[in-house]
Amino acid sequence: MSTPETVEQEDRKPPEQIVAVPVRHPGRWVMAAVLLVLAAMLVNSLVTNPAWRWDVVWQFLFSSRVxxxxxxxxxxxxxxxxxxxxxxxxxxxxxxxxxxxxxxIAWLYAWFFRGTPVLVQVIFWSFIAILYPTLSLGIPFGPEFVYFDSNLLIPIFAGAVLGFGLNEAAYMSEIVRAGILSVDEGQTEAAEALGMTRLKILRRIVLPQAMRVIIPPTGNETISMLKTTSLASVIAVGDLFTQVQLIYGGNLQQVPLLVVASIWYLVLTSLLSIAQYFIERRFSRGSVPARKAGFFGLGRPKSGLA
Structure with a gap:
């Protein structure tokens, strides 16, 4: 039978240390091994397969036409x-x-430009002179005072810019609208109570906070636009993909020239991704969670004592 003294002595004993055994994850190591083998096979194929014609790739990678x-x-x-x-x-x-x-009207704009293919829009704007040989300025439904030749006013390059830009505006409108709606309405109401105008509230209060939501998808849209411009090859606007097509149309080296285009697209998208990372970090100041991934998702958890 234990006495109060023995019970008190047992309570004073330090608790036994728990030996934590990490959970085994053999499936992760198997998956890692499989991925490493596949990566090694891919690298070996790129190096040993002569059909890639790396000599042709290096020959045209920095050519003036490209x-x-x-x-x-x-x-x-x-x-x-x-x-x-x-x-x-x-x-x-x-x-x-x-x-x-x-x-x-804004909803109809977004509905139309998101509902029709961007390739159709680019071709339409590039050859709008077929529908409207001349464009004019004047009184609506009345006399016209100034006339412009559509082919001179909207050349092929300008038509491509309009096609891509007007289409992108429909998607950006939804991104910006989502960012604006993410800001608490109470801040707008408080600003209105202080007598601020609607435009000033939007410029000084709403948009700066909405940028945290707007920047990431805008960066993705920019990267997507970079690759979408390859559609301009159908109107021979002279972009990277068009030049590559013209070159391999003459020397019949399709694969090496497509590799050249892919390398440059990868370089540009990588630069845009780096820029997006730093812009996001700037607009996320003061609201970054304690556990944040760095560039390429390789960041480590930050301690509050650092």
């Missing part, structure tokens, strides 16, 4: 995204307008 097409691709991407972002913000604000006519 680099000129690369520059056209960059121009198309930047101009189309500028149009898409600016017009997308306008369309998003119109969608949120209390005026039913304005919001309906």
């Amino acid at each position: 680099l000129s097409g690369l520059w056209v691709t960059i121009e198309l991407t930047l101009l189309a995204m500028v149009i898409g972002v600016v017009l997308g913000i306008v369309i998003a604000i119109m969608r949120l307008s209390p005026n039913p006519i304005v919001s309906t």
Whole structure:
């Protein structure tokens, strides 16, 4: 029979240390081994298969024709995204307008441009002179004062930019609208109580906070636009893919030239991904969770004591 003294002595004894045995995950190691074998097989195929013609790849990788097409691709991407972002913000604000006519027009815009193929839109704008040989300015349903030749006003390159940009604006409007709706309405109401105008509230309060939601999908849209510009090859606008097609149409080296195009697309998308990472980190200041992945998802958990 234990006495109070023995019970007190037992309570004072330190608890036995628990020996934690890590859980075994053999399936992970099997999967890792399989992936390593597949990666080794792929590398071996790239190195040993003569059909890749790496000598032709290096010959044309920095050729003047390929680099000129690369520059056209960059121009198309930047101009189309500028149009898409600016017009997308306008369309998003119109969608949120209390005026039913304005919001309906914005909805119809997004419905039409998201519902028709971007390739059709690019071809349409590039050859709009077939429908409208001349464009004019004047009084609606009245006399016209200034006339423009459609072929001169909207050349092939401008038609491609309009096709990509107007299509992108429909998608960007939904992204911006989602970002605006993610901001708590109480902040807008408080700003209105302070006498701020609707435009000032949007510019100084809503949009800066909405950028945390807007930036990631906008970065993805930019990367997607970079690759979508290859559709401009159907109108021979002179982009990277068009130049590659012209080259292998002459020397019949399709595979090596397609590898050249793929390398440059990978380089540009990698640069855009790096830029997106730093832009996201800037706009996420003050709201980054304690456990955050770094670039390429290889970050490690941060300690609060660091």
